[in-house]
Amino acid sequence: MVKMKLVKWVPLILAVVLLGFIGHGSHASFTPVDNYLIACGSSKNVTFLGHTFVPDLVQSSISLKSQGNSIVATSNSSAPFAVYQSARVFPGTASYKFGIEQEGRHWVRLYFYPLPDSGHNLTSASMTVITENFVLLNNFSFKNYNGSYMFKEYAINVTSDSLTVTFIPSNNSVAFINAIEVVSVPDELIPDQALALSPSGPFSGLSEFALETVYRLNMGGPLLTAENDTLGRTWENDEKYLHVNSSAVSVSVSPATIQYRAAATPQIGPNWVYATAQTMGNSNVANSNFNITWVFPVDPNFTYFVRYHFCDIMSVSMNTLVFNLYINSDLAFGSLDLSTLTGYLAAPYYKDFVSNSSADTDTLTISVGPDTRADFINALLNGLEIMKINNEARSLDGISPVETLLVSQPSKKNKMGIIIGSVVGASAALVFISLCYCFLVARRSKTPQQGSTWLPLPLYGNSQTMTKMSTTSQKSGTASCISLASSNLGRLFMFQEIMDATNKFDESLLLGVGGFGRVYKGTLEDGTKVAVKRGNPRSEQGLAEFRTEIEMLSKLRHRHLVSLIGYCDERSEMILVYEYMANGPLRSHLYGTDLPPLSWKQRLEICIGAARGLHYLHTGAAQSIIHRDVKTTNILLDENFVAKVADFGLSKAGPAIDQTHVSTAVKGSFGYLDPEYFRRQQLTEKSDVYSFGVVLMEVLCTRPALNPVLPREQVNIAEWAMSWQKKGMLDQIMDSNLAGKVNPTSLKKFGETAEKCLAEHGVDRPSMGDVLWNLEYALQLEETSSALTEPEDNSTNHIPGIPLTPLEPFDNSLSMIDGVNSGTDADAEDAATSAVFSQLVNPRGR
Template sequence: MLTPDTQKDSNTLNLVKLFCNCVLRFEVKGIIAYKLVFSVLVVFLFLVNASFALYIPLDNYLISCGSSQNITFQGHTYIPDSQYSSLVSQTGDSIVAISNSSVVPFPIYQSARIFTQKASYTFEIEQEGRHWVRLYFYPVPNSDHDLNSSVITVVADEFVLLSNFTFRNYNGLYMFKEYAINVTSVTLTLTFIPSNGSITFVNAIEVVSMPDELFIDQALALNPPAPFSGLSELAFETVYRLNVGGPLVNAQNDTLGRTWESDMKYLHMNSSVTIVSVSPSTIKYPAGVTPETAPNWVYATADAMGDANVADSNFNITWVFPVDPNFSYFIRVHFCDIISKSLNSLLFNLFINTDIALGNLDLSSLTNDLAVPYYKDFVSNVSAGSETLTVSVGPDTMADITNATLSGLEIMKISNALKSFDGFSSAVSLLPNSPSNKKKMGLVAGFIGAIAAIALVGLCYCCFVGRNSKSTQQGRPLLSLPSLYGNFQTMSMMSTTSHKSATASCISLSSINLGRIFTFQEIQDACNKFDERLLLGVGGFGRVYKGTLDNGTNVAVKRGNASSEQGIAEFRTEIDMLSKLRHRHLVSLIGYCDERSEMILVYECMSNGPLRSHLYGTDLPPLSWKQRLEICIGSARGLHYLHTGASQSIIHRDVKTTNILLDDNFVAKVADFGLSKTGPSLDQTHVSTAVKGSFGYLDPEYFRRQQLTEKSDVYSFGVVLMEVLCSRPALNPALPRDQVNIAEWAMNWQKKGMLDKIIDQKLIGNVNSASLKKFGETAEKCLAEYGVDRPSMGDVLWNLEYALQLQETASSALMEPEDSSTNHIIGIQLTPQNFDNGLHMTDEGTSATNDDDAGHASTSVVFSELVNPHAR
């Protein structure tokens, strides 16, 4: 970070460079215009002495496309692109459209440059580093072209900014886009590509350099918390920039030309805040924070806690933002304590989604004064099952003053693995003939050629082995999964149009009976070419569609997303795990497809969807207490089988209510094995592995020590039990601090013996007290802090069956027992605990490895995870 003195030196150096550039560029017939140079020098000296914080960008292109004259907008002058011929190289046929219509929203939109073929602007770059790239679009009325129907694709060097955008599908009159791109060469090229024989256009362009220190290379990643580096290699798109507690701050009042909008429309509850403001002149910038970080107009206003008319005063202020769930986001929060009267009196927490981003935050201890700006950067994804990103501040329970504050907020979309902000397009695919991409394409072609050669050798080897093998191995060759996204081997050896999946290639996954291998054509036919009307949901792996096979079987089709955080590892794990497992309470894998660079999984269709949707968030009829117990028992049986039914235990690692699916008879099945892990061997106590799972369900001991055991699944299942009982999410940052985490909150009531006070309102009066007591005790044991204190899934299963028997006995009016011992009640026949060789408790008197359920593979409806696991 720069100190004020070094910042002054840096800005002075910028001004010197600007002055030198003026001297070098302004020549009139070979003679330097001395009067002009003298005028520039006077201005230069004035600026140096006037304000050390003023940033003068070395690159400052403000272009009005298609205009014949200068245009002034928000205090800045935009020059016609036709006058930039010496600095901007524009290629491709173009047409100028100018409108004098009164409906033009701002002067910047009154003209446009229309391109009938691919065209580009090439900007000379004086200062390498981050640059703002701002694009203005408004379909100017034109008699020759309907700009509303134009299809716009924009590429900036290696980054795809827009792909196939059209105003036909846009709910707005005009569009402004802002990107932050790290330019590492002497030029920046913006290419506009018409799509599908259409045209494209742009109204105005800005390419402006920014201070190097504005975005550093690191931030704090959440889920789980860890340093995140490498931001300089990524591009950002501004999605939201808020002046919290204040009015609109436009580009004219920001030293970097940014716009800060009011936060009011994003507040979850407007009545929960009090707006606080001071004079901007009272803001005291510390070392490392300047007006370029955020203007004093932003730090001089804030939201603080108001009267939210709630029972508990320890609530959170929450802002909710619709976002694209398929991307990660750079989040910068701005604080300035303008509400405190003294130091060390304000202590609060910051939440991003369901994660504690900053805990016990005392601004004055960081800044040593009041009214001093402070900011922090984070990288996060959206919450599981959501298309929104939430930011919350709330008081710490240890604070003397119940309050929290926020001054500003910036949310930026981060470019994906394809260096794109929009879909699956990449610059390489859109601009294959560009010099930089030809080299990349050559490398890719060479790589594919090498893969094809290896595949050919493998094919010959398999055919040779197949002819000489005396065993019945036809259709059962070696396991082979794609080393990249998609299986080049399978692609090179399987027909994608003619032959059916029953005749798989010899280097397919069918070698170990992994189910049916589908061709991509079969998948398309089953899903009606991925008709959006058949979309069941969007998850971390990709989109999920309902499909119908050629034999009439309904299936759920999970299609991998190339930009997803999950990929080949989860694809392989899911297939590998489910190929070994068959149980009535585990979702069945029907088959897969790995051709045409696709990763697609086909599951039995679970018609009643995830358990969570029957607990809250939908209008579905509520489940009875008996139904909930039966669902919990079925899930426990599935997990018990995972832990004990195979030759080596399997730990699910992502047990939650979205991964428990219900068929048409409400039979529960555990789903989503993408994170599953083989358990410890007999001579081990745990498996050491990186933490994966979903926040709110994570075993705290596993999170702290990165040591995974079957008891980690038991803890997660304990959270599920409380979720089933209370019908609320595992984490809800919109609630008061002591209620955010359901495990902590419910355990407090359980320990007081008052669990009945927090059960789902729809269950009141319908739950037998003894059944509830046994259920609560079971959940409490599951949620023990240390794994050694938790029961096995077999013990959990037995106790849940006991709770169900208590409920059924009460329902039949035979008796309503008060279970004081929790061991046995006269008159109730209990299911005995049977043990197999003293090692594994069996299910209903049968061997765990020979469970009647194990061979049952019913075909019923939606597979695993329709939502993105938050902590992946």
């Protein structure tokens, strides 16, 4: 197969080589206003891929500032390309400042090669690279890099008359750079908006973000370099990323046949990209539903801009090629008909999306597959671009914001002055803090405790003593305790801010009542809507759960976990502030209210979202987190019905690597409790899986987990639904609103998933990752209900015909704490609504 493809490419490869000599052929010309190609440390011009790089100190519109003298390093033999034959080495922080004539997107391209004869060990050098607003590289070192040289490409929106690129040595090392490009980009290349997935909706404001090119592929074609692209881009071949090589066959036409219409321009992609494609390996197989899939390793902590490039170079008539696009397990675009969208054959077209990596692995999966309703069963993809979007810290590498990295390194002359100034400043600060302490102590002694029976959380203390507070008898009124503020656990709200946000706890803003206290809707000064949970002094839940909730949520950030904004512990109050979830708890959309019923697809998407959140808890750190109170009132829905898991007051750090379980007293809600955990008091992640199985049945049947007024065999939903599932008659007990609206194969997969979750013994239950894949497959079956049939292998958890590797937990350094005390919870499920900690929203309050 590979040899045949290589033979097929020979004419194309020759044409590409020829194009390097005769120019850019059919490409429309683009002349960048700003066009800096800099050979750092070089004394002469350097030619690379048809472009000329000039020395870094010959242009008046470029300035170099360096702490200490920079060092020039050169090599004529070992460098892989001419552009890497010189470098400038910086012992201290250094900056290149480029004059910008035209604001807008610019390529910032960086070339690195650790020259061996530079006078420094550049291979072990560690450095950080930033612009005024973004972190490009953070503590990068070739010691940890799998390659001899490195090329990085970024797209940065410049909004001033200059752009500064700063190199910062780290770990007492040096920084270096071989070459830099700063080049204008056409305005239309990267839009301000794209379609986001999971949840689906517009993603606006892309112009405010920096992007890093991670992958740029020429599907089914050879390598294209800057010589063959008017914007100087490099397009590599896609074969090494194909999940199954035999699933794709490359096709090609002459680049001259490509007709650029309104949908795309040569700047979006060169005609050499659109002239080749990967298509389905065999379009006449018995199972015509397989997809062509590419798998890309990515950093799971970032969001990605994904651009598909299409050009129908295989059809002989209009409207015959119709296919679907997928990103991870999400249907990105269904029934794509290129000829209808462009009005022509062989006309380039592209689609933009924003997506995260897979919820279970550190990969991004791209697929195209046939729409089986079409007459011509096939699919194709011509090109693909994947670009990383900066995170909230405005970083493309790690979580350190620019402000913490852009720190000038003092010279030796100034060190003594800085030391003296630091001592004087520290002394003054110490005096000031002492005065503030005396003032606050005096003020607190005058503040009435409003009859509260709780011990106050003082403003100062030792972080090692907080857990002692949870075990010290509160009856005595003596205990060591700390300030939560000292642990960097989120925003510390003043009580007056909370009063203002909730209009003095106006009852008209009451969202619900839970076991910990009452929940109010609030609005912060900046207009942010929040949910404010005010602890009830008479509640059985107290400081330990309060602390656990804060510690857990302050260290967890995931799109399917409710975010903790901050807390207030002033005036003996225990108040938690969360993001506002406009559509409340899942339970309120299932029964007990007048809200419209959810569709089957909505229910699947909600279950998938909750499963993603739980899977992240189980696998997002070296030591997992067990939620311990999974139920429909702890799955909240935002304004777009995106599900987020809430209530971490009972959460527990999972077993260590050398352990199988955590021995602890039983806590949770009856009806959802894992029977094995209840009997043996041994907690595992599979306890959450059991509880989630109850949730699945509750979603399907729209009735409480426990209902004592029903006949005995129907009281427990898990036992009742399982009896119907084993008879294959789950459709007889599902919500009547779903009758005739559910694809039987989707329902079957859903029922099988719930059945596995509800297995008597934990060892027989799937992981949350497996549950997630099965639910996503059930959703895919529902979305393609008119064409898909149930495969013979019921264990299939993915797109038919494409075997997926087992899920591996991704590494994410989260520090875990064990802040939950032993205890028992003997309340019934209905009563548990008010007895289980941190009930964000209760239907009684809606």
